[in-house]
Amino acid sequence: MHLTLEFGGGLELLCKSVKFHNVNVDLPKGADKLSMRDLLAWVRTNLIKERPEMFMKGESVRPGVLVLVNDCDWELSGQLDTTLEEKDVVVFISTLHGG
Amino acid sequence: MEADSKPKKSGARLCCVCNQNRAALKRPKTLEQICRECFYAVFEEEIHQVILENQLFKPGDRIAIGASGGKDSTVLAYVLSELNRRHNYGLDLFLLSVDEGITGYRDDSLETVKRNELQYGLPLKIVSYKDLYGWTMDEIVKMIGLKNNCTFCGVFRRQALDRGAALLKVDKVATGHNADDIAETVLLNILRGDIARLSRCTSIITGEDGPIPRCKPFKYTYEKEIVMYAYFKKLDYFSTECIYSPNAYRGFAREFIKDLERIRPRAILDIIKSEMVQSLCLAGGAESRFTKAWHWSYSRPKQ
Numbered sequence: 045m046h047l048t049l050e051f052g053g054g055l056e057l058l059c060k061s062v063k064f065h066n067v068n069v070d071l072p073k074g075a076d077k078l079s080m081r082d083l084l085a086w087v088r089t090n091l092i093k094e095r096p097e098m099f100m101k102g103e104s105v106r107p108g109v110l111v112l113v114n115d116c117d118w119e120l121s122g123q124l125d126t127t128l129e130e131k132d133v134v135v136f137i138s139t140l141h142g143g
Numbered sequence: 144m145e146a147d148s149k150p151k152k153s154g155a156r157l158c159c160v161c162n163q164n165r166a167a168l169k170r171p172k173t174l175e176q177i178c179r180e181c182f183y184a185v186f187e188e189e190i191h192q193v194i195l196e197n198q199l200f201k202p203g204d205r206i207a208i209g210a211s212g213g214k215d216s217t218v219l220a221y222v223l224s225e226l227n228r229r230h231n232y233g234l235d236l237f238l239l240s241v242d243e244g245i246t247g248y249r250d251d252s253l254e255t256v257k258r259n260e261l262q263y264g265l266p267l268k269i270v271s272y273k274d275l276y277g278w279t280m281d282e283i284v285k286m287i288g289l290k291n292n293c294t295f296c297g298v299f300r301r302q303a304l305d306r307g308a309a310l311l312k313v314d315k316v317a318t319g320h321n322a323d324d325i326a327e328t329v330l331l332n333i334l335r336g337d338i339a340r341l342s343r344c345t346s347i348i349t350g351e352d353g354p355i356p357r358c359k360p361f362k363y364t365y366e367k368e369i370v371m372y373a374y375f376k377k378l379d380y381f382s383t384e385c386i387y388s389p390n391a392y393r394g395f396a397r398e399f400i401k402d403l404e405r406i407r408p409r410a411i412l413d414i415i416k417s418e419m420v421q422s423l424c425l426a427g428g429a430e431s432r433f434t435k436a437w438h439w440s441y442s443r444p445k446q
Contacts, residue, residue: 053370054383054384107401107402107405108397108401110367110371112374115167115375116165116166116167116168117166117168117371119168120156120168120169120176121156135374137374139370140384140397140401141213141382141383141384
């Protein structure tokens with residue numbers, strides 16, 4: 045599944061300072077859908093090059109990291125249970141820095 | 144979990160205010176699902192009400208906005224300029240930045256403030272530790288090591304802001320401290336048993352008996368909403384942690400507040416407004432009863 049991922053608020057530093065990533069994520073074995081839960085695990089393994097604890101805590105994002113799927117707060121679509129579709133855009137923004 | 148066919152994922156979720164547009168975010172303050180346009184309106188209107196009810200400004204005031212180039216101060220500068228125009232506050236607004244001399248952090252964020260100066264048309268003044276005190280934070284850390292840096296820096300910055308404000312001849316300084324910051328400070332002071340600080344830290348106006356009072360228009364504004372506002376409006380801000388901050392004690396309070404917010408988003412406002420904290424602030428606080436009552440109910444009758 046082709047997706048566009050964007051990292052902001054300082055998170056790009058964990059992915060070698062690259063903000064935008066066009067990725068192709070394989071669906072988990074036996075599944076016909078890709079959930080945010082699956083995507084997060086994929087991102088941690090494939091994109092996060094350092095300090096994964098800054099991005100994730102357990103199976104979700106670290107508290108303080110906002111997630112938008114197609115410019116909508118993932119809290120509206122079920123957070124980790126949000127299902128993703130081809131060409132979706134997922135944005136991760138950290139709020140954990142000075143103002 | 145149902146796998147019903149949806150024409151577009153979550154397309155059915157409409158804004159609960161206008162019932163027309165697709166909801167873009169869930170407000171932590173009220174758990175309402177709201178679209179972008181309604182969010183901008185309610186975000187700006189709430190801040191306007193906080194300013195009015197707490198009488199933060201009066202016409203003709205010269206106000207310096209403590210600007211670091213970060214998310215809070217950038218959004219504050221944007222919103223204050225906008226509200227000043229829209230509601231005719233009659234304010235003369237300035238951007239005031241402090242350069243602590245932290246390489247790889249402050250030098251970059253100052254570039255952002257310089258852009259904000261152009262983008263918002265607000266005159267900028269930068270005051271530096273080097274000019275005021277003769278040393279930079281980098282030099283200080285080299286001497287004292289990596290412990291307690293934030294304590295020193297915070298004290299120096301406050302004084303630097305006062306000096307900058309005096310140079311600009313402003314009547315008040317507005318800072319971007321948000322609800323999350325204040326909740327963290329409350330917790331921090333409880334953890335440290337610092338009752339004296341606790342009684343001062345939640346006041347929306349401080350330093351009225353000093354040379355330049357300060358106010359926090361974002362006191363009741365959630366950090367998440369500030370970031371979402373900046374994201375949707377594509378506001379330019381700088382977002383890297385100060386290189387010395389991982390050693391700060393505040394990190395523990397922040398982690399706790401964020402975990403708490405995840406379980407119960409209203410906890411942040413509840414901490415700021417808790418009876419215990421309020422009673423400690425009774426002596427000094429400039430809160431209006433109306434603001435308290437309004438925020439408790441999280442809704443307002445439409446004018």
